[in-house]
Amino acid sequence: MASPILLILGAGPNIGTHVAKGFAAKGYRVALASRKAHALDDVIHIPVDLSMPESVPNVFETVKSTLGAPPSVVVYNAAAIYPYHQSDPLSSLDAATYTEWMSVNTLSALSALRQSVIGFKTLPPSCSKTFIYTGNMLNIKHIPGMMSLGLGKVSTAFIIQYLSEIEEYKDDGISFYYADERTSDGEPVFNDISGSAAADEYWKLAERKQQGPWMHTFVSGHGYKDFGDGW
Template sequence: MASSPVLLLLGAGKNIGLHTANLFSKNGYKVALASRSGLPLSETKDDLLNIKADFADPSSLSTVFSEVKSKLGAPSVVIYNAYAYTFTPEPLSQPVPEFQNSMTVSITSGYAALKAAAEAFSTLPADITKTFIYTGNRLNIEPMPKLLDLGVGKAASAHLIQAMSMVFQGENSNFYYADERKADGSPIGQIVGGQNHAEFFLKLASEKTQGAWDATFVGNEFVDFGGK
């Protein structure tokens, strides 16, 4: 009998994290949630694995993956949902250490997660589809000066995801930058749909071959906005 697939969600909060954990669990996944607190989210099943993680410390990612592999098995789906930003009315007013921290959480720890995920994927059977999803937004193509650090982080991460979709092409490992939009293609803004993300993530994880790495979606459906 085949063992249950494993989801590791890095940066588990009360919106995207909660909905994603519940949906994947209902669909037969064993679920591990990594967050700064390491505490269980309310309204999630008691049997989920909760791990404390400091995304400002990239070296902590290997420890997270090791714990997941030892307790649940190697994850076949990894979602990076961690981020850090500072709203700055004057973009260059942000102190350098603060900017550096945002880059560490958004980029360097994201890179560490990619490396650890690729290693975990390599231990799984070749015929199993593996999926890495980075929670993005439109800032990778449309700067907002007051959210400078967040935009720089998303742009760099989109580059990483696109590169990995090329490197692992044909190896049954898929990489996506998931970007929720409004129907007209404009940014979703602060009205982020946790359930929409969860349903779209599950669809991406079900894809047997690499789709568009820049996975823009409306509701829970992929919509091609032509890279805009």
């Protein structure tokens, strides 16, 4: 049987690169979808603008036509933060700006979820069928200046939780996770994100045979830790 496939949408230089290298070292074929190509060996790059959700299906079609199968693990790692007037955020919020925020942070993720499940259902039972959304603490904690990102994280966290509880998906061996790195005391890591820790945790999630806690909070060097703040 051919090696399984990992697809990362929003493949940045930290989490995206570490996860790609980690899975490749364990035998996965890797496809990276982003605006800019990254200098990684033995991966395919698929250009995509995730502010345009309608472009997402083509990414999955390209993976299948190029590598011969749909991805068995999909990581949505894209995020968009837009500046606004912090003391009066509504003064700088219009429909076009809101749509762009939500397209990158949620709507393209929703499209990727749909395409992932379509592909997962065609894979053999032995394959991993795992969707991981790179989240943070904004789905439960208000942080000043983060409204644009927080709107997307809250929305997508709801979707991930909702899907993780659907029995039909569980019966098909499909799992959904909102991955959130924390400090040891449960606070957000902000910019101190550990790409290597994410690679370790995402691998563990891909190897699980059944759906685990949908909100996968973890600490670098420790692994999964339940801080008691899941919904």
